[in-house]
Amino acid sequence: MILISFPPTEAEVNEFAHTWTNSLVSEDYEAAFEMLHFVATYPGRSWVSNPNELKACISNRGSQTPIEGEPSYTVTGISTASGELWDNYLNLAPTYERYPGCIGRLDWWLPLNGEWSDLQASFDIVKAEGGAAFVLVALRIP
Numbered sequence: 001m002i003l004i005s006f007p008p009t010e011a012e013v014n015e016f017a018h019t020w021t022n023s024l025v026s027e028d029y030e031a032a033f034e035m036l037h038f039v040a041t042y043p044g045r046s047w048v049s050n051p052n053e054l055k056a057c058i059s060n061r062g063s064q065t066p067i068e069g070e071p072s073y074t075v076t077g078i079s080t081a082s083g084e085l086w087d088n089y090l091n092l093a094p095t096y097e098r099y100p101g102c103i104g105r106l107d108w109w110l111p112l113n114g115e116w117s118d119l120q121a122s123f124d125i126v127k128a129e130g131g132a133a134f135v136l137v138a139l140r141i142p
Contacts, residue, residue, distance in 0.1 A: 001034070001035065001036060001037045001038075001128070001133050002016055002019070002035045002036075002133065002134065003128060003130050003131035003132065003133055004016060004131055004132050004133075005131055005132065006103075006127060006131045006132045007092070007094075007103065007132070008092060008103070008104060008125060008131075008132045009092075010090060010092065013090060013092070013104070013106055013125065014090075016035070016134060017088070017106060017108045017123075018078065019035070020032055020035050020121075020134075021075060021078060021108070021110065022077075023035065024058060024074075024075035024110070025074075025075050025076065025077050027055075027074065029051040029052070029054045029055040029058075030051040032051070032054060033048070033050065033051040033054050035134070036133075036134055036135065036136050037126060037128055037133035037134060037135050038135075039126075039135050043098065043099035043102075044098070044099055044101075044102055044124050044126065044135050044137060045137070046135055046136055046137065047136050047137055047138050047139050047140075048136060048139065054136075054139070057139045057140075058073060058074065058075060058110075058112075058119075058139075059072045059073055059074070060072075060073070061073050061112065061117070061119055061141065062119050062139060062140040062141050071113065073112040073113055073117075073119075074112065074113060075110055075111065075112060076111040076112060076113065076114050076115070077111070078111060080114070081111030081114065081115055081116050082114060082115050082116070083111075083115040083116040084116055085109065085111075085116045086109050086116070088106070088107060088108050088109060089105070089106070089107040090104070090105070090106050090107075091104055091105045092104040092125070098124065101126050101127045102124050102125070102126050103125055103126065103127055103132060104124070104125035104132075105122070105123070105124060105125065106122070106123040106125065106134070107120050107121075107122050107123075107142075108120065108121045108122075108123070109121075118141045118142075119139070119140070119141055120138070120139075120140065120141070120142055121136060121138070121139050122136070122137050122138035122139070123135060123136055123137065124137050
């Protein structure tokens with residue numbers, strides 16, 4: 001799990017998101033999964049419980065199972081993706097707390113198969129021993 005400072009800065013959150021995305025570009029789903037803080041129960045339950053589930057959600061554009069007629073997807077490098085990038089959402093406001101220990105939210109768009117897509121990774125930023133960590137709470141098309 002990657003830890004950033006508490007309270008976190010916008011620069012640290014963006015660095016995490018870029019590093020996580022680069023792991024997906026390299027198809028290193030184990031490394032991408034290991035960067036996350038895993039939460040087994042609600043509130044703030046993790047969207048995936050292992051690297052294979054993470055890979056399935058990427059390959060199937062947010063679904064755990066293949067969608068008939070859809071190609072298999074891979075994450076494209078941020079700097080090489082074509083099309084329109086939507087604004088990512090970050091909330092680190094001191095008053096933000098969806099549940100105890102949740103201190104922020106990041107909604108991060110992912111480029112797939114060479115273009116910006118409508119697949120969004122949503123992270124809760126949570127207090128953790130030694131800093132703040134990221135819980136992947138959704139990987140879907142909103």
